[in-house]
Amino acid sequence: MSDATLGTKAVATRPAATALVGLSAAGRALPVAILAALPGLVFTAGFDHLAYGLGPLAGIVLAGLLIAPHIARVGAASIPEALLTSFGKAAAVAGGIVLVLVALPLLTAELATIGIVAEASLGLPYLPAIVVAAVLSIAASVLLSNRAFAWLAAVAFVMFLAGLLLPLVLLASKSHGLVLPHLAYGDALSAVDRLEQELIENGLVEFETFAVHVTPFLRLSRLDTFALVVSLALGVAVLPQLASALASNGRRAATVRLAGAWSALFVMLVLVTVPALAAYAKLEIYGAMAANTPLATLPVWLEAPLGAGLAHIHGTSIAMLDHVAKAVSAGQIDPAAIADSLAAHALAMEQRWLALDEQVRSAIIEAARALGAGASSADLWQAYVGQVLPAAAAAAGNNTATLTQAALVLEPLGLLIALPALSGAPAWILLGFLLPALVIAAALARSLIAVALSGRTREPVSEGRPLRAYALTLIIPLAAAGFAALRPDELVSITVSALSLGAAGLFPVLALGLAWKRATAAGAIAAILLGGGVTLYYDFGIEVFPAAFYRTWAPLSNAGEFAIEEFETLTTEARDAESEEARASAEAALETLARGTPSSGGLANWFGIDSASGAVFGVPAGFAALVLVSLVTRRRSDQP
Numbered sequence: 103m104s105d106a107t108l109g110t111k112a113v114a115t116r117p118a119a120t121a122l123v124g125l126s127a128a129g130r131a132l133p134v135a136i137l138a139a140l141p142g143l144v145f146t147a148g149f150d151h152l153a154y155g156l157g158p159l160a161g162i163v164l165a166g167l168l169i170a171p172h173i174a175r176v177g178a179a180s181i182p183e184a185l186l187t188s189f190g191k192a193a194a195v196a197g198g199i200v201l202v203l204v205a206l207p208l209l210t211a212e213l214a215t216i217g218i219v220a221e222a223s224l225g226l227p228y229l230p231a232i233v234v235a236a237v238l239s240i241a242a243s244v245l246l247s248n249r250a251f252a253w254l255a256a257v258a259f260v261m262f263l264a265g266l267l268l269p270l271v272l273l274a275s276k277s278h279g280l281v282l283p284h285l286a287y288g289d290a291l292s293a294v295d296r297l298e299q300e301l302i303e304n305g306l307v308e309f310e311t312f313a314v315h316v317t318p319f320l321r322l323s324r325l326d327t328f329a330l331v332v333s334l335a336l337g338v339a340v341l342p343q344l345a346s347a348l349a350s351n352g353r354r355a356a357t358v359r360l361a362g363a364w365s366a367l368f369v370m371l372v373l374v375t376v377p378a379l380a381a382y383a384k385l386e387i388y389g390a391m392a393a394n395t396p397l398a399t400l401p402v403w404l405e406a407p408l409g410a411g412l413a414h415i416h417g418t419s420i421a422m423l424d425h426v427a428k429a430v431s432a433g434q435i436d437p438a439a440i441a442d443s444l445a446a447h448a449l450a451m452e453q454r455w456l457a458l459d460e461q462v463r464s465a466i467i468e469a470a471r472a473l474g475a476g477a478s479s480a481d482l483w484q485a486y487v488g489q490v491l492p493a494a495a496a497a498a499g500n501n502t503a504t505l506t507q508a509a510l511v512l513e514p515l516g517l518l519i520a521l522p523a524l525s526g527a528p529a530w531i532l533l534g535f536l537l538p539a540l541v542i543a544a545a546l547a548r549s550l551i552a553v554a555l556s557g558r559t560r561e562p563v564s565e566g567r568p569l570r571a572y573a574l575t576l577i578i579p580l581a582a583a584g585f586a587a588l589r590p591d592e593l594v595s596i597t598v599s600a601l602s603l604g605a606a607g608l609f610p611v612l613a614l615g616l617a618w619k620r621a622t623a624a625g626a627i628a629a630i631l632l633g634g635g636v637t638l639y640y641d642f643g644i645e646v647f648p649a650a651f652y653r654t655w656a657p658l659s660n661a662g663e664f665a666i667e668e669f670e671t672l673t674t675e676a677r678d679a680e681s682e683e684a685r686a687s688a689e690a691a692l693e694t695l696a697r698g699t700p701s702s703g704g705l706a707n708w709f710g711i712d713s714a715s716g717a718v719f720g721v722p723a724g725f726a727a728l729v730l731v732s733l734v735t736r737r738r739s740d741q742p
Contacts, residue, residue, distance in 0.1 A: 124364025129255030142514030157334025166362010170348035209582035265534030337601025412516030465493035606720025607634030625732030633724025
């Protein structure tokens, strides 16, 4: 067996080696930005957000059944090489552009995840952490052989699974004694249901953000769920690092599919662990709420997510207090100046600051003055609990000043950060999530090499490699680090949008184009451009100019009567405003209404589909373009 690759004909005949290929593929298949947030997503919305796990699992199955066998059959080692071999350079370039556009946001989300986890678990500053992660990912992509990288990916996946299993076992033992958590999961769900009913009866929930754990289609409609699962499944199926890993198991479709089956099995181990972990975590957290825990004696497991800005109580956090203290020490005592300082750290923090009651902001500023810059974590905790929370509770009407579901917002990654203290696991367990995220980042960087070389080599290091291979491998990860430095707060949405674009641009040509003998180069290019273009337009249209998008496509929107009336009222106010300030305020309200918020959908959509799930429109467009253009153009072999 060659040391340069994990997959050869000899390997294909050995079941253990094929299983290792599947394990390695699992380690580089799924973005950690979604996997690390998955327990928190399920915690927040119950069964609805299991769609974030079902989609990737289906994608691995599709990659093993359809995509990787087609790539292996044409003798290619990567997606760009398969496009080059089957449809020529123009199609390979078009596919390469899509892969770059997919890799950039995925890398951004992975690096931001690394920065957040490193800051919370190791105390490393966020910016240096993402720079180091970007450098390491570049080094791994260039220096490691395929064989070494395959082993690294396998180890990373095992570490990730262990990082989920240990807190799960400890949480289950706290509530049910020494049990197998996956088998006792049903009892945990019953206990969660009882706690939810108790919280509802005592008025401790906010129905706008509350979802009954076992009731589906409360936060996501059936159509939303379908669109999300499809977008994730088709996007994961065409991930370049996954396709290459599976295709390395030989040219026979049966052996490639066997490796895909192993990969799906390993990923399933993660996905059956996540719902149980979310349920047992909810038992602990809702139990504290049902016990009327005073805000003055917050559980210690909230300290880490509050300090990372991944949990908020009545809109405040320790991270906000810390940054306000630094701003006040620098002489910024005006709330507007403090808002600008917070915006430089994270736009989401600025928005929360501006949404706070004036009395709450004053309390935070007073506490910040007493603390000064460089306050210890213990001093921050005491000031937050003793000064900030009483003011925040009073402003929110929380007269009992207790921890409630309405008061606490726990972001998806916040649950991950809280797991060590919540379960009693050692804090270093979070380190098990850093290597998998780094492997995914390095795998994406390695896929850029194939794009730059147009698939002409299988090895990450080769003599005479064109300068563009090095340039692309450096530029994209560094650009991603630059975007990650802005601390984007919607990492899951960024990841879904990127996978959606990959699905729309590549799935039709890889699933049908490589298998259909009548497919032409012109058809492949049309499929890539139209599929990707439709999805890009849908996503950017809703996120960047939502009001204009709604006006253009109003008949296709699922907007209700009252929302439409409000939109028309705001349009009139913006048109007839007597001052620039009034016009700007009305136009901003229009954009927000059209775009929607995390808790309510906007008017700008087609049939109510979320902007990130635009692949459900792009993929059919790509299939149609591939078929129609191929039928009216000649194949390369038919041309004179």
